[in-house]
Amino acid sequence: MCSYRLDAEYADPTPLQVRIDTHEKYSERPDDPGADVLAALSLTGTEHLADIGCGDARFLADLAARGHQGPLVGIDIAPAMVAEANAIPGVRGVFGSADRIPFDDDSFDVITARHMLYHVGNPPSALAEFRRATKAGGSVTVVVNHPRACPYTGELVAAHAATYGVTVGDAFAGTVDSDTLPAMMSDVFGDIRIHRSDNALVFDTPDPLIRFAEALFAFYGIPTHHPRRQDISADLRQDIEDWFTHHPGRTWRDPKGYIVVTAVVDAG
Numbered sequence: 001m002c003s004y005r006l007d008a009e010y011a012d013p014t015p016l017q018v019r020i021d022t023h024e025k026y027s028e029r030p031d032d033p034g035a036d037v038l039a040a041l042s043l044t045g046t047e048h049l050a051d052i053g054c055g056d057a058r059f060l061a062d063l064a065a066r067g068h069q070g071p072l073v074g075i076d077i078a079p080a081m082v083a084e085a086n087a088i089p090g091v092r093g094v095f096g097s098a099d100r101i102p103f104d105d106d107s108f109d110v111i112t113a114r115h116m117l118y119h120v121g122n123p124p125s126a127l128a129e130f131r132r133a134t135k136a137g138g139s140v141t142v143v144v145n146h147p148r149a150c151p152y153t154g155e156l157v158a159a160h161a162a163t164y165g166v167t168v169g170d171a172f173a174g175t176v177d178s179d180t181l182p183a184m185m186s187d188v189f190g191d192i193r194i195h196r197s198d199n200a201l202v203f204d205t206p207d208p209l210i211r212f213a214e215a216l217f218a219f220y221g222i223p224t225h226h227p228r229r230q231d232i233s234a235d236l237r238q239d240i241e242d243w244f245t246h247h248p249g250r251t252w253r254d255p256k257g258y259i260v261v262t263a264v265v266d267a268g
């Protein structure tokens, strides 16, 4: 189970898109987990590939745009995300959960699961499900963040939520992160390969940081229609603007990173 409101967070694709765009534009070093996944997989372009927890399916859209010929399937538990996937030519969106993939055994040549395993109550059982649905000789690639990625922005949002009585504990105290995933994957698949990325978000003006912080709101118990959302937002904005005013020439730097773990499914 998640400690935050998953259904609220992914009912609307916009906050996820703001977060992805922020990582693309405001990372200290180039940040492209999709490219790292592609580098790990060396696709031929003919694979039957499922992206589990596909979100707005931009990874699959990119594959389709590169001319991938094999079937591309985006599986997500949020209907809004399934709709996003289905809107992309060459991509099929399917409603389903990582721990109960609605496909037969040995269906896919490749399964990817990028930044989604933290939302699953029992990650090892989802990994076993990825294995079940992948053909022998096929690949499974999983991306997860480092523990406590972007802690300062998260603490800021949590503090402002708390002033209005909203507390959800540590919103990102998930069941899996870059410290724990390798052992979990080894248990299910045997040999694994790991690519690690260490980075930081860096902001030198308030507005993009405010947008990013607001895109975390649902994780901290402040969904779109929360009665105090406007007040929390106004206080947060003021606080961030004050920080930049009182720290002239300084940047807001928040450490983050992820690992990409790849396994080949054996015949056993």
Ligand SMILES: C[S@@+](CC[C@H](N)C(=O)[O-])C[C@H]1O[C@@H](n2cnc3c(N)ncnc32)[C@H](O)[C@@H]1O
Binding pocket: 006, 010, 016, 020, 052, 053, 054, 055, 056, 075, 076, 077, 078, 081, 096, 097, 098, 099, 113, 114, 115, 116, 119, 120
């Ligand atoms: C942080 S987003 C990541 C989206 C995309 N993979 C990316 O990296 O941009 C997590 C996604 O996983 C989906 N999700 C959460 N729990 C899921 C589950 N049990 N099965 C399938 N999808 C799930 C959410 O709806 C959301 O679209």
